[in-house]
Amino acid sequence: MEAAYPPALAESWDAVGLVCGDPDEPVRRVLFCVDPVESTVDEAVEWGAQLLVSHHPLMLRGVTAVPANTAKGRVVHRLVRAGVALFTAHTNADSADPGVSDALAEALGLTVTGPLDPRPADPLDALSTTVPLAHAERVLAALAEAGAGHVGDYSDAAWLVDGTGQYRPLRGSEPALGRVGEVHREPETRIETVLPRRLRRAVIEALRAAHPYEEPAFDLHEMADLPSSRGLGRVGELPEAEPLSAFVRRVADALPPTAWGVRAAGDPDRPIRTVAVCGGAGDSYLDRATALGVDAYVTADLRHHPAGEHLARADVPGARVPALVDVAHWASEWPWCAQAADVVRAALGGTVEVLVSTRRTDPWTIGATTTPTGRTPA
Numbered sequence: 001m002e003a004a005y006p007p008a009l010a011e012s013w014d015a016v017g018l019v020c021g022d023p024d025e026p027v028r029r030v031l032f033c034v035d036p037v038e039s040t041v042d043e044a045v046e047w048g049a050q051l052l053v054s055h056h057p058l059m060l061r062g063v064t065a066v067p068a069n070t071a072k073g074r075v076v077h078r079l080v081r082a083g084v085a086l087f088t089a090h091t092n093a094d095s096a097d098p099g100v101s102d103a104l105a106e107a108l109g110l111t112v113t114g115p116l117d118p119r120p121a122d123p124l125d126a127l128s129t130t131v132p133l134a135h136a137e138r139v140l141a142a143l144a145e146a147g148a149g150h151v152g153d154y155s156d157a158a159w160l161v162d163g164t165g166q167y168r169p170l171r172g173s174e175p176a177l178g179r180v181g182e183v184h185r186e187p188e189t190r191i192e193t194v195l196p197r198r199l200r201r202a203v204i205e206a207l208r209a210a211h212p213y214e215e216p217a218f219d220l221h222e223m224a225d226l227p228s229s230r231g232l233g234r235v236g237e238l239p240e241a242e243p244l245s246a247f248v249r250r251v252a253d254a255l256p257p258t259a260w261g262v263r264a265a266g267d268p269d270r271p272i273r274t275v276a277v278c279g280g281a282g283d284s285y286l287d288r289a290t291a292l293g294v295d296a297y298v299t300a301d302l303r304h305h306p307a308g309e310h311l312a313r314a315d316v317p318g319a320r321v322p323a324l325v326d327v328a329h330w331a332s333e334w335p336w337c338a339q340a341a342d343v344v345r346a347a348l349g350g351t352v353e354v355l356v357s358t359r360r361t362d363p364w365t366i367g368a369t370t371t372p373t374g375r376t377p378a
Contacts, residue, residue: 232282
């Protein structure tokens with residue numbers, strides 16, 4: 001789970017990872033859900049799961065106690081007493097590739113072309129050093145073991161060139177090669193490689209430990225941020241354009257039913273081909289979706305004022321404003337559960353059973369529309 005949804009991708013305010021449970025306990029069955037609530041905990045216990053994986057955190061805000069007579073406390077006590085661990089992947093699953101919005105896009109039949117709000121790739125450093133020819137392999141191995149030289153699906157990546165190094169050991173030094181006070185020249189290999197910035201300390205320590213010189217020389221530079229396929233939301237395309245009314249029906253058919261249902265704002269006959277999606281509450285990305293020029297934007301929890309202000313831009317000559325499709329928060333994130341289950345299924349080769357919860361934990365339970373005899377505002 002952490003390989004697929006790296007905790008480092010989580011927002012600073014988030015709470016992800018193991019919430020409760022013993023990491024040393026064996027796991028044979030894993031249940032996946034959106035919300036860690038009493039209903040899904042009951043399902044995990046009834047099915048005999050040892051681990052419940054949820055998208056939403058149980059305790060996003062700090063607490064000082066979890067008594068069993070509180071809603072969250074009851075969940076914690078139920079989990080612990082039943083021997084069920086709880087693991088959460090929240091905003092790290094939102095930004096991962098693939099992540100929550102990829103699952104939503106796939107459910108809608110979209111071919112993803114990129115993130116809605118891209119995140120840069122992991123920050124990298126560029127490292128170069130020189131080492132006597134006979135010690136080059138040892139230093140290369142030490143750097144790789146510490147995490148340097150990993151580029152995409154490749155490891156041990158480095159550029160090597162042979163040359164001659166020069167230095168003069170001064171009084172007080174203990175040179176591995178050469179004599180104090182004399183200029184020494186040594187055939188050396190120059191090694192250039194990259195490393196995740198978060199591993200800088202470990203890589204430099206490994207370099208110093210493996211290098212034969214008392215004071216190894218090296219250059220370290222921070223590389224510019226590079227784009228990546230990670231980030232919040234996704235942009236994709238339908239196989240062919242279809243009217244907004246048909247697209248709304250596509251969304252409704254693709255997601256689990258809720259009392260909220262699916263609602264849209266826009267011309268029912270407008271052709272829809274390019275679509276932005278964002279699992280969960282996404283009205284903060286209305287401007288981003290507009291800037292990308294998509295035909296429609298699918299998300300959850302659209303509020304009155306942001307939606308109204310967004311649609312008002314359509315009155316500006318030449319403006320291209322996406323149609324809006326609003327779905328229930330829970331429904332927009334539920335497709336991720338199958339994606340996460342596939343991660344565990346693929347990684348553990350069938351040694352662990354996985355199950356996606358179908359219990360609707362959307363808080364809204366009743367929906368109604370105005371009858372023809374209802375009052376109509378003036």
